[in-house]
Amino acid sequence: xxxxxxxxxxxxxxxxxxxxxxxxxxxxxxxxxxxxxxxxxxxxxxxxxxxxxxxxxxxxxxxxxxxxxxxxxxxxxxxxxxxxxxxxxxxxxxxxxxxxxxxxxxxxxxxxxxxxxxxxxxxxxxxxxxxxxxxxxxxxxxxxxxxxxxxxxxxxxxxxxxxxxxxxxxxxxxxxxxxxxxxxxxxxxxxxxxxxxxxxxxxxxxxx
Amino acid sequence: xxxxxxxxxxxxxxxxxxxxxxxxxxxxxxxxxxxxxxxxxxxxxxxxxxxxxxxxxxxxxxxxxxxxxxxxxxxxxxxxxxxxxxxxxxxxxxxxxxxxxxxxxxxxxxxxxxxxxxxxxxxxxxxxxxxxxxxxxxxxxxxxxxxxxxxxxxxxxxxxxxxxxxxxxxxxxxxxxxxxxxxxxxxxxxxxxxxxxxxxxxxxxxxxxxxxxxxxxxxxxxxxxxxxxxxxxxxxxxxxxxxxxxxxxxxxxxxxxxxxxxxxxxxxxxxxxxxxxxxxxxxxxxxxxxxxxxxxxxxxxxxxxxxxxxxxxxxxxxxxxxxxxxxxxxxxxxxxxxxxxxxxxxxxxxxxxxxxxxxxxxxxxxxxxxxxxxxxxxxxxxxxxxxxxxxxxxxxxxxxxxxxxxxxxxxxxxxxxxxxxxxxxxxxxxxxxxxxxxxxxxxxxxxxxxxxxxxxxxxxxxxxxxxxxxxxxxxxxxxxxxxxxxxxxxxxxxxxxxxxxxxxxxxxxxxxxxxxxxxxxxxxxxxxxxxxxxxxxxxxxxxxxxxxxxxxxxxxxxxxxxxxxxxxxxxxxxxxxxxxxxxxxxxxxxxxxxxxxxxxxxxxxxxxxxxxxxxxxxxxxxxxxxxxxxxxxxxxxxxxxxxxxxxxxxxxxxxxxxxxxxxxxxxxxxxxxxxxxxxxxxxxxxxxxxxxxxxxxxxxxxxxxxxxxxxxxxxxxxxxxxxxxxxxxxxxxxxxxxxxxx
Numbered sequence: 023x024x025x026x027x028x029x030x031x032x033x034x035x036x037x038x039x040x041x042x043x044x045x046x047x048x049x050x051x052x053x054x055x056x057x058x059x060x061x062x063x064x065x066x067x068x069x070x071x072x073x074x075x076x077x078x079x080x081x082x083x084x085x086x087x088x089x090x091x092x093x094x095x096x097x098x099x100x101x102x103x104x105x106x107x108x109x110x111x112x113x114x115x116x117x118x119x120x121x122x123x124x125x126x127x128x129x130x131x132x133x134x135x136x137x138x139x140x141x142x143x144x145x146x147x148x149x150x151x152x153x154x155x156x157x158x159x160x161x162x163x164x165x166x167x168x169x170x171x172x173x174x175x176x177x178x179x180x181x182x183x184x185x186x187x188x189x190x191x192x193x194x195x196x197x198x199x200x201x202x203x204x205x206x207x208x209x210x211x212x213x214x215x216x217x218x219x220x221x222x223x224x225x226x227x228x229x230x
Numbered sequence: 231x232x233x234x235x236x237x238x239x240x241x242x243x244x245x246x247x248x249x250x251x252x253x254x255x256x257x258x259x260x261x262x263x264x265x266x267x268x269x270x271x272x273x274x275x276x277x278x279x280x281x282x283x284x285x286x287x288x289x290x291x292x293x294x295x296x297x298x299x300x301x302x303x304x305x306x307x308x309x310x311x312x313x314x315x316x317x318x319x320x321x322x323x324x325x326x327x328x329x330x331x332x333x334x335x336x337x338x339x340x341x342x343x344x345x346x347x348x349x350x351x352x353x354x355x356x357x358x359x360x361x362x363x364x365x366x367x368x369x370x371x372x373x374x375x376x377x378x379x380x381x382x383x384x385x386x387x388x389x390x391x392x393x394x395x396x397x398x399x400x401x402x403x404x405x406x407x408x409x410x411x412x413x414x415x416x417x418x419x420x421x422x423x424x425x426x427x428x429x430x431x432x433x434x435x436x437x438x439x440x441x442x443x444x445x446x447x448x449x450x451x452x453x454x455x456x457x458x459x460x461x462x463x464x465x466x467x468x469x470x471x472x473x474x475x476x477x478x479x480x481x482x483x484x485x486x487x488x489x490x491x492x493x494x495x496x497x498x499x500x501x502x503x504x505x506x507x508x509x510x511x512x513x514x515x516x517x518x519x520x521x522x523x524x525x526x527x528x529x530x531x532x533x534x535x536x537x538x539x540x541x542x543x544x545x546x547x548x549x550x551x552x553x554x555x556x557x558x559x560x561x562x563x564x565x566x567x568x569x570x571x572x573x574x575x576x577x578x579x580x581x582x583x584x585x586x587x588x589x590x591x592x593x594x595x596x597x598x599x600x601x602x603x604x605x606x607x608x609x610x611x612x613x614x615x616x617x618x619x620x621x622x623x624x625x626x627x628x629x630x631x632x633x634x635x636x637x638x639x640x641x642x643x644x645x646x647x648x649x650x651x652x653x654x655x656x657x658x659x660x661x662x663x664x665x666x667x668x669x670x671x672x673x674x675x676x677x678x679x680x681x682x683x684x685x686x687x688x689x690x691x692x693x694x695x696x697x698x699x700x701x702x703x704x705x706x707x708x709x710x711x712x713x714x715x716x717x718x719x720x721x722x723x724x725x726x727x728x729x730x731x732x733x734x735x736x737x738x739x740x741x742x743x744x745x746x747x748x749x750x751x752x753x754x755x756x757x758x759x760x761x762x763x764x765x766x767x768x769x770x771x772x773x774x775x776x777x778x779x780x781x782x783x784x785x786x787x788x789x790x791x792x793x794x795x796x797x798x799x800x801x802x803x804x805x806x807x808x809x810x811x812x813x814x815x816x817x818x819x820x821x822x823x824x825x826x827x828x829x830x831x832x833x834x835x836x837x838x839x840x841x842x843x844x845x846x847x848x849x850x851x852x853x854x855x856x857x858x859x860x861x862x863x864x865x866x867x868x869x870x871x872x873x874x875x876x877x878x879x880x881x882x883x884x885x886x887x888x889x890x891x892x893x894x895x896x897x898x899x900x901x902x903x904x905x906x907x908x909x910x911x912x913x914x915x916x917x918x919x920x921x922x923x924x925x926x927x928x929x930x931x932x933x934x935x936x937x938x939x940x941x942x943x944x945x946x947x948x949x950x951x952x953x954x955x956x957x958x959x960x961x962x963x964x965x966x967x968x969x970x971x972x
Contacts, residue, residue, distance in 0.1 A: 086292055086302075087292075088291035088292070088418070088499070088500075090500075091499055091500035091501065092387070092498065092499060092500040093500065094386065094387075094500040094501065095386045095387035095498075095500060096387065117302075119302065131501055132500055132501045133501075181625045182313070182315075183306075183309065183310045183313065183315040183316075184310075184313070184315035184591060184593075184594075185625050185626070186593070186625070186626070187625050187626065187627075187630075188389045188390070188565065188626065188627075188628040188641070189388075189389055189630075191630050218303070218306060219303070219304075219305040219306050221302050
């Protein structure tokens with residue numbers, strides 16, 4: 023589906039499915055100025071909202087999710103491809119179980135990007151509408167606020183559990199980042215993300 | 231000879247559990263208000279169906295042992311159980327009754343959904359005991375642990391990889407294996423693994439540079455060697471089958487020089503992984519009492535799938551020449567396989583399903599064992615019917631866009647195999663090995679599809695040879711060399727078949743052609759030498775055995791053969807040295823023990839002869855000739871009772887051998903029983919009346935017993951056969967002059 027950034031407010035299909043989700047993202051963008059941050063492994067907040075990058079890409083990931091782990095090389099490849107263009111990449115750990123120690127241990131096993139943050143209040147998954155790991159989101163700055171222009175799967179290698187292509191046919195996130203940089207309309211992914219459910223904060227607290 | 235798949239066995243699961251659950255479940259469903267809790271209903275379902283893989287260190291990607299671990303994965307568990315992606319189980323329920331069926335009931339799936347909807351309560355009931363999984367060897371320390379020679383590295387990303395590692399069997403003694411455990415090192419990245427037995431080390435020789443590092447390839451062909459020894463067991467590993475325990479009476483065998491080949495399907499994990507697999511073997515004292523066999527249906531030659539075709543069918547069938555029990559089944563295809571069916575049409579026309587997989591997934595392939603053996607009588611036709619999807623609608627299609635796909639070893643190629651483990655049953659006693667009939671039927675099936683399939687022709691010819699059908703075997707070998715005149719092994723096989731059809735002149739030509747086609751095939755030179763020796767050309771045999779020894783100086787049989795040729799040439803001293811060389815290489819070499827024993831006997835060294843021939847007889851207790859030689863050695867040392875014992879054994883083994891009766895006559899004569907001696911010599915002459923020496927000996931015995939008339943007749947009989955028989959002439963002269971015959 024085509025979703026030109028500059029015309030989406032007036033889009034007549036905004037109440038349909040995926041467009042609605044994008045619309046909701048837009049609504050939440052007002053919060054972004056204050057709540058759009060993660061916590062680095064030293065405990066310092068990283069204010070993503072203050073970034074001046076042409077695009078911010080979030081990779082939602084988890085230390086104990088095999089599909090996320092399998093995507094590590096692909097996520098690193100994308101960072102390597104687009105970091106020179108100024109795109110910022112963040113590996114976001116949203117699950118409550120992923121403590122600093124756990125993440126450090128995981129980073130030793132899967133040496134990845136230096137850009138690692140925890141989503142301790144799960145505000146990033148809400149802003150990005152992420153539900154599983156691995157999942158990606160792209161934010162761009164429009165009129166002073168960050169707006170989500172893409173969220174969902176990284177590519178179409180996994181169709182569902184048990185349905186997996188030998189390799190991806192469509193590198194959807196890659197195409198979306200390229201589109202943002204070129205000022206072209208961003209195409210949303212053609213299917214749902216497949217991976218491990220993100221563990222909500224309240225579930226953990228209500229049983230502890 | 232054949233690519234081999236393998237077997238699985240699931241850690242025993244209490245069957246009763248399923249019934250208890252089903253009952254508990256009905257209550258839960260009916261009384262919908264009763265809370266579904268982890269402790270009461272969910273944990274038992276998971277412990278029965280999931281945690282054999284999903285435990286720390288297990289083959290599953292994460293653990294599901296604790297309440298917290300399950301809650302963390304709960305939405306996923308709902309999703310994958312509802313879609314029946316988990317637990318992994320491909321066969322359609324009701325189309326083959328499998329011992330290790332791992333499948334949730336619909337009620338169990340609903341229960342999991344209800345539990346998650348209700349907020350995943352832990353419950354107040356006591357928690358069921360958490361199953362314990364061995365982190366070390368499942369059956370305790372194995373008798374032998376084999377490790378891959380060099381750990382390999384699986385790249386962090388990319389498509390799945392198929393690697394083959396060679397693990398040589400290092401012992402110098404045959405062992406029977408009652409159980410095997412494969413420890414793949416990092417089970418999370420291993421989809422499945424197969425172990426093949428390479429009896430001849432052929433695969434290692436074919437990959438001299440990289441067999442230690444792992445050689446890519448999905449399927450492999452190994453050389454089965456000279457003896458009929460078909461693959462018999464599925465040696466298969468998948469994440470939930472840590473130990474493979476063979477059925478009673480069915481261990482498998484490893485001989486010195488054998489290799490195990492570990493064929494692994496590996497899935498990149500996102501980080502480089504070290505593949506450092508081990509195989510643990512548990513020995514059995516007892517050799518097998520039952521000999522199963524693996525049979526294959528396939529029609530890879532028909533695999534030629536046009537791009538875009540979503541319904542391409544490949545079929546094969548095999549008619550059983552004997553009654554069998556089917557013990558297990560292993561369907562196999564690559565990524566385009568869609569619907570896989572195996573079934574049998576019985577002689578009465580009734581259809582019996584062996585397996586049906588409606589949505590094939592190579593990642594979850596497995597061997598399936600039947601709960602009870604499936605009996606199929608002789609005359610049953612087994613069918614394979616596989617459907618392939620080479621359209622872009624098949625997400626697993628490795629080619630984008632789809633291309634024409636044929637059979638092959640790479641993951642972008644296709645395969646269609648239905649392997650069965652069968653146990654021949656209802657064979658009358660003393661009938662030939664029924665596996666030979668199965669092998670012949672299998673190969674004839676292959677030839678029906680591809681008349682010039684040289685592998686099938688060769689194997690068929692080998693089976694016919696083993697069945698003793700030498701003329702048919704020779705015809706079949708001739709077809710092979712007609713297609714491929716450079717097939718040295720087929721020429722050699724032809725030689726063996728001709729030699730056994732008493733056409734030794736053509737046999738020798740065939741052996742020569744084999745050597746010309748492949749000078750390194752010393753078997754052919756050896757066979758030529760043996761034929762030359764057996765057919766009276768000792769000097770040619772001498773040269774041929776020396777040719778074998780130039781290439782294989784440690785071939786004990788060739789040293790013995792050369793020694794036998796030298797004996798025939800009258801060169802006893804050099805013969806003795808060659809026999810001794812053979813014994814240094816192989817202390818049990820039968821020909822050398824026998825040959826040296828014979829030489830000792832001839833030179834009157836009866837103690838040495840007794841030692842050597844005694845060892846030979848121990849090595850081969852059923853050889854009547856060795857028994858006779860041993861009897862001679864005993865007689866030479868004056869131990870007539872022992873000599874008698876050996877001759878009686880020889881007589882038991884070959885009752886109609888006149889030579890044994892003649893020897894028996896001599897020995898009983900030496901003990902003073904003249905009457906018995908005469909009777910045995912008469913028996914010998916009844917069996918072979920043209921033996922002049924025998925008639926002369928009988929005459930002597932008759933003369934000693936005072937029957938001059940009979941003696942005279944016997945001497946005259948000997949002289950009618952051999953008019954110049956010196957002893958008979960002399961004896962007759964004595965008799966005529968009234969002197970006592972000596």
